[in-house]
Amino acid sequence: MKQKESLVSEVGCLRGDLQQVREDRDRQLLQVQALTAEVVKYKEWTGKYVAELDHLTLKSNDLEARCSSQSEQIRTLRDQLSVADKKLQMTDLSAMETRTVFEEQTKLIDDLQSRLAIAEVKINEGEELRRKLHNTILELKGNIRVFCRVRPLLSDEDLGKEPKVYSYPTTAETLGRGIDVIQNGQKSYFTFDKVFMPDAAQENVFVEISQLVQSALDGYKVCIFAYGQTGSGKTYTMMGRPGSSTEKGLIPRSLEQIFQTRQSLQSQGWKYEMQVSMLEIYNETIRDLLSTSQSCSDVSRTESGVAGKQYAIKHDANGNTHVSDLTIVDVRSSREVSFLLDQAARSRSVGKTQMNEQSSRSHFVFTLRISGANESTEQQVQGVLNLIDLAGSERLSKSGATGDRLKETQAINKSLSSLSDVIFALAKKEDHVPFRNSKLTYLLQPCLGGDSKTLMFVNVSPEPSSVGESLCSLRFAARVNACEIGIPRRQTNVRPSDSRLSYG
Numbered sequence: 197m198k199q200k201e202s203l204v205s206e207v208g209c210l211r212g213d214l215q216q217v218r219e220d221r222d223r224q225l226l227q228v229q230a231l232t233a234e235v236v237k238y239k240e241w242t243g244k245y246v247a248e249l250d251h252l253t254l255k256s257n258d259l260e261a262r263c264s265s266q267s268e269q270i271r272t273l274r275d276q277l278s279v280a281d282k283k284l285q286m287t288d289l290s291a292m293e294t295r296t297v298f299e300e301q302t303k304l305i306d307d308l309q310s311r312l313a314i315a316e317v318k319i320n321e322g323e324e325l326r327r328k329l330h331n332t333i334l335e336l337k338g339n340i341r342v343f344c345r346v347r348p349l350l351s352d353e354d355l356g357k358e359p360k361v362y363s364y365p366t367t368a369e370t371l372g373r374g375i376d377v378i379q380n381g382q383k384s385y386f387t388f389d390k391v392f393m394p395d396a397a398q399e400n401v402f403v404e405i406s407q408l409v410q411s412a413l414d415g416y417k418v419c420i421f422a423y424g425q426t427g428s429g430k431t432y433t434m435m436g437r438p439g440s441s442t443e444k445g446l447i448p449r450s451l452e453q454i455f456q457t458r459q460s461l462q463s464q465g466w467k468y469e470m471q472v473s474m475l476e477i478y479n480e481t482i483r484d485l486l487s488t489s490q491s492c493s494d495v496s497r498t499e500s501g502v503a504g505k506q507y508a509i510k511h512d513a514n515g516n517t518h519v520s521d522l523t524i525v526d527v528r529s530s531r532e533v534s535f536l537l538d539q540a541a542r543s544r545s546v547g548k549t550q551m552n553e554q555s556s557r558s559h560f561v562f563t564l565r566i567s568g569a570n571e572s573t574e575q576q577v578q579g580v581l582n583l584i585d586l587a588g589s590e591r592l593s594k595s596g597a598t599g600d601r602l603k604e605t606q607a608i609n610k611s612l613s614s615l616s617d618v619i620f621a622l623a624k625k626e627d628h629v630p631f632r633n634s635k636l637t638y639l640l641q642p643c644l645g646g647d648s649k650t651l652m653f654v655n656v657s658p659e660p661s662s663v664g665e666s667l668c669s670l671r672f673a674a675r676v677n678a679c680e681i682g683i684p685r686r687q688t689n690v691r692p693s694d695s696r697l698s699y700g
């Protein structure tokens with residue numbers, strides 16, 4: 197029993213131990229399961245990390261490759277940079293040299309410019325002297341001076357395929373004085389006292405006549421004509437472009453100069469009185485362009501002139517011209533004259549021909565009479581400045597005129613041919629000079645008779661279609677240029693009797 201009891205308790209203990217072992221085994225089984233799950237998890241992670249590692253390895257390889265290529269690039273750029281550095285140093289050096297050369301050249305240019313300015317002054321002085329001597333020679337020879345002016349092509353004109361009509365010889369004797377004209381392959385040569393090319397500015401043209409204008413203040417009769425076919429630039433030359441100060445013509449410029457000189461001569465004791473008249477000769481009838489009477493412009497185109505107004509031309513023994521009933525206005529400034537010029541321009545008659553819509557069909561005569569007296573020397577001078585814009589000189593066949601227009605053209609031709617008859621009769625020293633053959637020549641008799649300084653502008657158009665007309669004008673001008681009409685005389689008195697000039 198005892199043994200049994202001890203065995204039973206031993207069995208009990210063993211059972212307890214067994215139970216213990218079972219529990220341990222279960223616990224360890226659980227631990228094994230947990231560990232197995234953990235191993236599975238770690239296996240999954242390892243797979244993921246391996247893939248990531250592969251990816252990263254690839255990336256790292258790629259980056260390494262890029263890094264090495266960039267290192268290569270950096271090396272190349274460094275090389276290039278060092279080359280560029282060297283070049284820059286060289287460029288700096290050459291820039292310094294260039295700057296030195298530039299500074300030297302700037303100094304040289306400054307030096308040359310100041311020498312040029314001195315040379316220009318000398319040239320201007322020389323040119324002034326040349327002009328004076330040339331004028332003196334011409335005055336001594338008694339020739340009618342002729343300036344030729346070729347106007348530029350207008351914006352609506354085109355040479356097309358036609359060759360240029362004019363060329364300008366450049367030999368020493370003809371420079372600035374010659375003009376060659378080509379018509380149908382034939383060349384004609386002309387020389388005048390001056391030839392203005394199409395690009396000549398109004399100012400440059402005026403410079404050439406300013407001496408002549410000046411001499412009106414010294415007591416000479418001065419007469420400047422513009423001759424040429426319709427649209428050749430006569431009005432542009434004489435009056436200029438309305439409203440443009442740079443394109444002012446000879447008439448406004450002359451007056452500005454005269455009034456300026458009058459001002460400066462005051463300090464030498466000279467006092468001048470100036471009187472202006474403006475008339476137009478249309479169809480052999482005189483029209484007073486400064487008349488304020490309304491009827492004057494209304495009845496402008498009648499044969500007999502304005503009712504009650506005779507406008508008879510008379511010359512006195514002193515060579516002064518009187519036109520009865522003509523309005524004479526005392527003027528004190530060029531502004532006053534501009535106002536009168538505007539008034540006259542409005543009053544001028546214009547007609548139409550096929551050649552020029554706004555063609556002036558009348559001769560325009562601007563007259564400034566100058567009477568000067570010097571208080572200290574008791575000298576007195578009487579000068580006249582006539583500025584004349586002649587009507588277009590085109591031939592009948594070219595103008596295409598009929599009816600009234602034909603009559604106009606015939607009248608214009610008559611007075612222009614009378615003008616040439618007078619000039620040629622004077623040149624030939626004929627006993628009878630046909631001044632009375634036209635109103636224009638009779639009016640200008642004292643100015644044409646040899647006492648005066650006469651200048652004719654022959655205006656020509658650059659259009660090839662006008663070359664025939666231009667040649668006619670140039671031939672006429674060349675004949676006029678060759679004429680000796682006499683030596684101009686100054687009209688001066690020592691004792692003034694009446695400082696005002698008398699008019700009818």
Ligand SMILES: Nc1ncnc2c1ncn2[C@@H]1O[C@H](COP(=O)(O)OP(=O)(O)OP(=O)(O)O)[C@@H](O)[C@H]1O
Nearest residue numbers: 347348425426427428429430431432552555556588
């Ligand atoms: N030197 C020039 N420069 C620029 N334009 C000019 C020049 N000469 C003339 N013209 C232009 O040419 C055109 C004709 O000129 P303009 O009216 O002076 O001719 P014209 O000979 O007086 O004609 P008309 O006999 O009809 O009076 C005008 O439009 C004028 O402005």
